[in-house]
Amino acid sequence: MLEVKNIADLKQKIKDLKAENKTIGLVPTMGFLHEGHGSLIKKAREENDIVVVSVFVNPKQFAANEDLSNYPRDLVKDSAYCRELHADILFIPDADEIYPAGFNSFADIYQLGDNLCGIKRAGHFRGVCTIIVKLFNLIKPNRAYFGQKDAQQLAIIKRITADFNFDVEVIGCPIVREADGLAKSSRNTYLNSEERKAAAIINKAMQTGQKIIADGEKNTAVVLEKIRAIIESEKLARIDYLQAVDLENMQDIATVKNNTLFATAVFVGKARLLDNFLIENID
Amino acid sequence: MLEVKNIADLKQKIKDLKAENKTIGLVPTMGFLHEGHGSLIKKAREENDIVVVSVFVNPKQFAANEDLSNYPRDLVKDSAYCRELHADILFIPDADEIYPAGFNSFADIYQLGDNLCGIKRAGHFRGVCTIIVKLFNLIKPNRAYFGQKDAQQLAIIKRITADFNFDVEVIGCPIVREADGLAKSSRNTYLNSEERKAAAIINKAMQTGQKIIADGEKNTAVVLEKIRAIIESEKLARIDYLQAVDLENMQDIATVKNNTLFATAVFVGKARLLDNFLIENID
Numbered sequence: 001m002l003e004v005k006n007i008a009d010l011k012q013k014i015k016d017l018k019a020e021n022k023t024i025g026l027v028p029t030m031g032f033l034h035e036g037h038g039s040l041i042k043k044a045r046e047e048n049d050i051v052v053v054s055v056f057v058n059p060k061q062f063a064a065n066e067d068l069s070n071y072p073r074d075l076v077k078d079s080a081y082c083r084e085l086h087a088d089i090l091f092i093p094d095a096d097e098i099y100p101a102g103f104n105s106f107a108d109i110y111q112l113g114d115n116l117c118g119i120k121r122a123g124h125f126r127g128v129c130t131i132i133v134k135l136f137n138l139i140k141p142n143r144a145y146f147g148q149k150d151a152q153q154l155a156i157i158k159r160i161t162a163d164f165n166f167d168v169e170v171i172g173c174p175i176v177r178e179a180d181g182l183a184k185s186s187r188n189t190y191l192n193s194e195e196r197k198a199a200a201i202i203n204k205a206m207q208t209g210q211k212i213i214a215d216g217e218k219n220t221a222v223v224l225e226k227i228r229a230i231i232e233s234e235k236l237a238r239i240d241y242l243q244a245v246d247l248e249n250m251q252d253i254a255t256v257k258n259n260t261l262f263a264t265a266v267f268v269g270k271a272r273l274l275d276n277f278l279i280e281n282i283d
Numbered sequence: 284m285l286e287v288k289n290i291a292d293l294k295q296k297i298k299d300l301k302a303e304n305k306t307i308g309l310v311p312t313m314g315f316l317h318e319g320h321g322s323l324i325k326k327a328r329e330e331n332d333i334v335v336v337s338v339f340v341n342p343k344q345f346a347a348n349e350d351l352s353n354y355p356r357d358l359v360k361d362s363a364y365c366r367e368l369h370a371d372i373l374f375i376p377d378a379d380e381i382y383p384a385g386f387n388s389f390a391d392i393y394q395l396g397d398n399l400c401g402i403k404r405a406g407h408f409r410g411v412c413t414i415i416v417k418l419f420n421l422i423k424p425n426r427a428y429f430g431q432k433d434a435q436q437l438a439i440i441k442r443i444t445a446d447f448n449f450d451v452e453v454i455g456c457p458i459v460r461e462a463d464g465l466a467k468s469s470r471n472t473y474l475n476s477e478e479r480k481a482a483a484i485i486n487k488a489m490q491t492g493q494k495i496i497a498d499g500e501k502n503t504a505v506v507l508e509k510i511r512a513i514i515e516s517e518k519l520a521r522i523d524y525l526q527a528v529d530l531e532n533m534q535d536i537a538t539v540k541n542n543t544l545f546a547t548a549v550f551v552g553k554a555r556l557l558d559n560f561l562i563e564n565i566d
Contacts, residue, residue: 007448103446105390105391105392105443105446106391107390108389108390108391111387129388133416163386163387165290165421
């Protein structure tokens, strides 16, 4: 596995691979890799000649009050994990390689970024869109892999990829969970043991929501109220948002239909944890 | 010369050309081509295997109060002119091919777009940046050609191309002028014969400014005042802006140095006319 820090080296390597007509699968990450990332790397490994993993804690997608400086990092472990999963290239740029002096451009999206995490994290999706445009131009992937845990991010990246005419297939992969249902996340490391136990309530509540819908409930307000009550029964949990939205435009929706996304962000201790489920194949 | 309206056809053609390792020069235009555009096409012809000209009156770069619906169009003449100059591909998409239903993404820039035309034309550079990202992704040019007449646009496109890591060389070409010095522009067609005569004052004033600087004046306020007085001596001319800025960041500058851009927009009748000169190679 090749570790690349510099853009010039990366560009040369990608140019060589393109000249050999290799297909490239990209897994963009912020590092501190877990089995959720692992599932993306494995899928990329199955579907492409070359797998590139990027590890970059993107300062532009953190709001001013957020955990940029504390975000967990372990490049040695990440590198070993990528090697174990047979990635070909690990791109690990410094921030000033990605955003040199004078950097002034950005990419962003209307509507899809105006709800859920977009309200709570000012500038977050602008940062996400900007780094994705850069990574797509640098790595020229045929396919790029993202987790469904960040469902709004996935929808936004799909939209901007189509809108900007990138020749990239954006592939969403299922949420990978711990045994008790908690979605795997680098931020789970913020939880102490009591908080870690309490965090299981989030997915337990979401599963109840799914069951109510499977049993016929179509009113999103009713479903959300049930989920809310369960999460709020846990004293260590504080809901940041809990909403039902149309996956197409991320706007709130009153009646459950296909492509309704139920999404929540819940604080447990210092950790802000995401979970969601998508309604598909209902009558 | 191939005329292409659809993105699917364009992408296939570009894919074929890339497979043959052809270099591509792109000349993005809004049509109603004149010798200014012609100079870009000729330069692209000299430097690339394939020349693509795009003609697209981009609605997103017109502010609400502007001349989108009246903007001059003559596709028959444009096509003949591109053929005469040996362009290979003329890309002439409809607006809904470029911005289909659900289109929600944009590219934009901080600082460089906040002055000059950026103040006067709300959203203009956001529209420019967005279409350029799309055209670069669709056409994958090795080089793209723009006129120095739109000096701020050129600086912004250079910046976003670098910031977004596009593998495109952005090339600025000198202003092409009428015999009396008026910069060639599709919008000159708005001028009646009296206005057309009056419009010559703009470049006359700018030439005087250049001469004053050549004679040793370093205070931009003094230079601007001389230019302003000359333009204002023409009753049909109304200055929209007249400023001296640093080409690097488009911010106003008090003392002339290398890469000082003197830029003006002047209304003559309905036409808003641009002119500028750049200071280079002074002590």
